[in-house]
Amino acid sequence: MIDEGRALFLQIAESVENAIVEGTLAEEAQAPSTNELAAFHRINPATAAKGIAMLVDKGVLYKRRGIGMFVAPGARQVLLGERRAAFADRYVDPLLAEARKLGLAADDLADLVRDRASAWEAASVNEGMTR
Amino acid sequence: MTTSPDLVVQVDHLTKRYRETLAVDDVSFSIEKDKIYGLLGRNGAGKTTVMSILTAQNFATSGDVRVFGEQPYENARVLGRMCFVRESQKYPDDATPTHAFAMARLFFPRWDQKLADRLIEDFQLPPKKRIKKLSRGQLSAVGVIIGLASRAEITFFDEPYLGLDAVARQIFYDRLLEDYTLHPRTVILSSHLIDEVANLIEKVIVIDRGRIIMDDDTDAVRDRAASIVGDTAIVEAFVAGREVIHRESLGRVSSVTVLGALSPEDRRRLAAAGLEVGPVSLQQLIVRTTQHSPSDTAITTEGAVR
Numbered sequence: 001m002i003d004e005g006r007a008l009f010l011q012i013a014e015s016v017e018n019a020i021v022e023g024t025l026a027e028e029a030q031a032p033s034t035n036e037l038a039a040f041h042r043i044n045p046a047t048a049a050k051g052i053a054m055l056v057d058k059g060v061l062y063k064r065r066g067i068g069m070f071v072a073p074g075a076r077q078v079l080l081g082e083r084r085a086a087f088a089d090r091y092v093d094p095l096l097a098e099a100r101k102l103g104l105a106a107d108d109l110a111d112l113v114r115d116r117a118s119a120w121e122a123a124s125v126n127e128g129m130t131r
Numbered sequence: 132m133t134t135s136p137d138l139v140v141q142v143d144h145l146t147k148r149y150r151e152t153l154a155v156d157d158v159s160f161s162i163e164k165d166k167i168y169g170l171l172g173r174n175g176a177g178k179t180t181v182m183s184i185l186t187a188q189n190f191a192t193s194g195d196v197r198v199f200g201e202q203p204y205e206n207a208r209v210l211g212r213m214c215f216v217r218e219s220q221k222y223p224d225d226a227t228p229t230h231a232f233a234m235a236r237l238f239f240p241r242w243d244q245k246l247a248d249r250l251i252e253d254f255q256l257p258p259k260k261r262i263k264k265l266s267r268g269q270l271s272a273v274g275v276i277i278g279l280a281s282r283a284e285i286t287f288f289d290e291p292y293l294g295l296d297a298v299a300r301q302i303f304y305d306r307l308l309e310d311y312t313l314h315p316r317t318v319i320l321s322s323h324l325i326d327e328v329a330n331l332i333e334k335v336i337v338i339d340r341g342r343i344i345m346d347d348d349t350d351a352v353r354d355r356a357a358s359i360v361g362d363t364a365i366v367e368a369f370v371a372g373r374e375v376i377h378r379e380s381l382g383r384v385s386s387v388t389v390l391g392a393l394s395p396e397d398r399r400r401l402a403a404a405g406l407e408v409g410p411v412s413l414q415q416l417i418v419r420t421t422q423h424s425p426s427d428t429a430i431t432t433e434g435a436v437r
Contacts, residue, residue: 007350008330035312042304043330044167045312047350093402 012037012051017060020071021079031061031069139164139285139317140185145194147180147341154180156341157194162285165315167307169332169349171325173421177341178321179218182287186215198285211240214283216274218290222262228273229258232280239281246310247280253302267294275303279310285317292324300324304331325414335413339421349413356416358388361406369406376419388419 016032019025034052038045052069055061060075099109140162147155155177162168170178183189184196187203187210196203203209222231228251236242251258254272257265262273271293278286292300308331311318322328335352337345345352356376359366363385370387377388388411393401401408411419 007353009350038308038312041330042308044308044333044349046166046333047330050350097402097405 008043008047009050009054012041012043012048013054015041016051016055017079020060020076021083023076025071027071027073027075029071030067031055031071033068137164138162139199141195141197141200142181142185143195143197145181145184145196146192147177147184147189148192153341155184155191158338158341158343160336160343160346162317162319163334164317166333167311167318167320167331168334168336169325169328170319170321170336170338171323171417172338173323176338176421178338179289181338182215182289182319182321183217186210186213186287188215211238212284213287214239214278214281214285215287216278216289216291218293220270220274222273224263226262227259228256228262228265228276231262231273231277232258235277235281239283241282241284243280243282246282247276250276250279250306253306254299268296268299269294271295272299279306282310282314282316285319287319287321289321290323291320292322300327304328307331325417326412329413337417337421344420345417352413352416354392354410356388356390356411356419357393358386358409358411359401359406360384360386360409361404365404365406369401369404388415 016025016037020027025031031052032040034045034049037043037048037051041048052061056063056069059072060079061069062072064070095109096106099106104112138161142161143159145155145158146153158177158181170182172178180189184191185198185203187205190204198209199212201209203213232244232247236244250256250272254269254276256269256272256276260269262270265273271291272295275288275291275295278288278291292303295303304327307318320328320332329349332349335345335347335349336343358377359369361384363380363383366385366387370389374390375387376390379386386409393408398408
């Protein structure tokens with residue numbers, strides 16, 4: 001889960017952001033404490049504190065005196081915007097690079113994406129019916 | 132030398148010579164209060180020598196060493212606040228772990244017997260068995276338990292895991308982090324299992340052939356190097372003028388490790404050129420910067436000197 005070559009505190013911050021984006025950590029909910037993060041990821045508590053401090057600076061978390069850290073209202077929207085802006089760089093560019101290596105044109109890629117998307121939709125409809 | 136309450140150890144131009152061998156070569160560094168340090172390096176690099184001088188178990192040839200702002204030699208005020216867990220700790224012949232813990236309890240004012248009892252369970256240590264008859268791993272467990280339960284203000288663990296299997300080592304790392312979180316203190320962990328301790332240490336000091344070659348925040352060190360992989364000619368064009376610490380090639384593909392963080396502009400150039408950028412772990416970085424052929428190792432190992 002931890003990627004050895006990247007600053008650990010950034011990865012810790014990202015793991016909290018992921019939980020907010022996915023909705024498992026709701027706005028106004030209490031965020032995991034520095035010590036909980038350190039114990040869970042088996043890392044130095046100072047590193048976890050640095051990750052949390054970064055999220056506070058960014059306005060994703062805020063501190064309630066004597067209680068702990070909470071997810072700021074609107075944090076999810078901000079993070080979604082950020083992730084969407086980075087989406088092309090992080091996911092589309094590597095996809096295009098691999099496709100070029102394999103001789104797939106952009107149109108082939110677009111067809112593939114549509115095919116897969118409808119397969120996914122069908123699967124989630126089925127899942128919904130069996131539930 | 133200026134003393135600051137946040138620096139619990141200050142080492143200034145420390146040199147240690149054993150006859151013709153220079154074990155520690157004009158080393159200066161300091162240790163901040165309540166942080167976990169990794170003192171890393173190859174066997175015989177000088178780690179144990181530095182720690183034994185700091186704990187007054189060995190003399191410096193020259194240079195100045197201060198612990199809590201004072202000289203440690205025959206200084207009870209300083210020594211009772213430090214715990215040094217040696218890789219080759221000697222115990223009296225007929226002593227049992229229970230005896231060793233009773234001694235430690237007398238010596239260390241912040242000793243926590245409950246923690247010691249819990250660790251004895253964790254490591255499944257037979258407390259009544261003579262230490263001489265313990266396995267290497269059980270012997271290491273005795274040292275680890277003393278190091279943790281002493282709760283000394285500065286604790287040195289010198290390669291504390293000999294003979295401990297992966298499960299026991301994980302118990303040690305987990306208990307260390309847990310107890311450090313509850314009772315912050317200064318810990319200096321000497322290890323060559325770098326990958327295992329990389330996430331525990333806030334600061335990293337790397338010693339190589341008696342000299343310090345790295346002294347920094349662990350996080351800052353992590354993105355200090357990158358490996359660039361791709362067509363040899365394109366890779367070489369990109370790394371020209373950069374500090375290369377390692378080169379490998381397979382056919383026309385090369386992997387070159389360069390020092391220095393990559394700028395966003397570098398990353399754009401790399402992506403445009405179809406080169407891949409791989410991370411370099413702390414372990415890889417240290418291996419790359421401390422690997423030399425055996426012939427240029429000027430320092431004999433500690434064991435040979437003892």
